[in-house]
Amino acid sequence: MEKEKYLDDLSEIRKIMSRSSRFLSLSGMSGLSTGLIALTGAFAARQLVFSRGNYLQNDAVVIGGDALRDLVLIASGTLLLSVVSALWFTARKSRRENERAWDAQAGRLLVNLLIPLTTGGLLCLILLRMGYIGFLPAMTLIFYGLALVNGSHYTHSHIRYLGMTEILLGLLALVFISQSLYIWMLGFGLFQMVYGLLIQRKRRGV
Amino acid sequence: MKEFLKDLDKAFENRIRLGIMSVLMVNEQLDFTSLKELLGVTDGNLASHLRSLEKSGYITFCKSFLDRKPLTRYSATPLGKKAFTKHIHAIEKLLQS
Numbered sequence: 001m002e003k004e005k006y007l008d009d010l011s012e013i014r015k016i017m018s019r020s021s022r023f024l025s026l027s028g029m030s031g032l033s034t035g036l037i038a039l040t041g042a043f044a045a046r047q048l049v050f051s052r053g054n055y056l057q058n059d060a061v062v063i064g065g066d067a068l069r070d071l072v073l074i075a076s077g078t079l080l081l082s083v084v085s086a087l088w089f090t091a092r093k094s095r096r097e098n099e100r101a102w103d104a105q106a107g108r109l110l111v112n113l114l115i116p117l118t119t120g121g122l123l124c125l126i127l128l129r130m131g132y133i134g135f136l137p138a139m140t141l142i143f144y145g146l147a148l149v150n151g152s153h154y155t156h157s158h159i160r161y162l163g164m165t166e167i168l169l170g171l172l173a174l175v176f177i178s179q180s181l182y183i184w185m186l187g188f189g190l191f192q193m194v195y196g197l198l199i200q201r202k203r204r205g206v
Numbered sequence: 207m208k209e210f211l212k213d214l215d216k217a218f219e220n221r222i223r224l225g226i227m228s229v230l231m232v233n234e235q236l237d238f239t240s241l242k243e244l245l246g247v248t249d250g251n252l253a254s255h256l257r258s259l260e261k262s263g264y265i266t267f268c269k270s271f272l273d274r275k276p277l278t279r280y281s282a283t284p285l286g287k288k289a290f291t292k293h294i295h296a297i298e299k300l301l302q303s
Contacts, residue, residue, distance in 0.1 A: 002300075003300065003301060006297045006300060006301060007301065009221075009224060009297065010294075010297060010298075010301075012221065012224065012225065012228075013224065013225075013228040013294070016225050016228040016229055016244065016245070017228050017229070017231065017232045019244065020228070020229040020232060020233055020236070020244050021232040021233060100243075103240070104233075104236075104240060
């Protein structure tokens, strides 16, 4: 009898500790949707921009005004759509579980994601300005991976592995720079979707 | 009577007090409303347990204002953290025995 009470105590402690320090309403659907959006964006970039010239190389390249405009438009559109869909699915999930979508845990997660992400974003803008377009797929992967590793303390801890995968792919993208757009599709598209599916299944207890 | 049983802390016998301490072990500080929502208890209930933990010297609070509304933030004291860790170890030993 005694022992059972204490066993219950321990599991209660664990539950409360994780609920009070981690944001667990992250939706698997948001992984799926952002993955799809990323694939679409990368495909559009390949057709509209990278077919015009060999921009994916180690050196600074001169990119035409039209190509640059298209690239920036596609990139910001992809980013915006991904963020909106991730937020939407997460808010929907919190609503269903009768949890607040925005609380201290969500705030902490966001801040810790945003520090590496903003750094990477600014770095990419600087590289773009200098014409080092070939580095962009690698850098976006690496900084996204770092953000996930950093954020993993404040949400499902296994997001850490997705983060490390993205970092690895980012480094590979730098080595195989001419293929880096495909590696980017793998990281932001495929792995993101696989991860989304995994947490979706986990939740249903499959 | 086994040696480690004396480490079981009476202050943590109660579920709500145990909950409060668990939260404050992993959060540097937390306000009254967040604690209330996390633990799902009433104002009065939470307040009385907070008071009792405070009397034991296990938690402390600081009062401030946010948008002119009073805000009380609670945090665990070093003494409280030590007592909680001891309590958990005692439970673990008890379960092993």
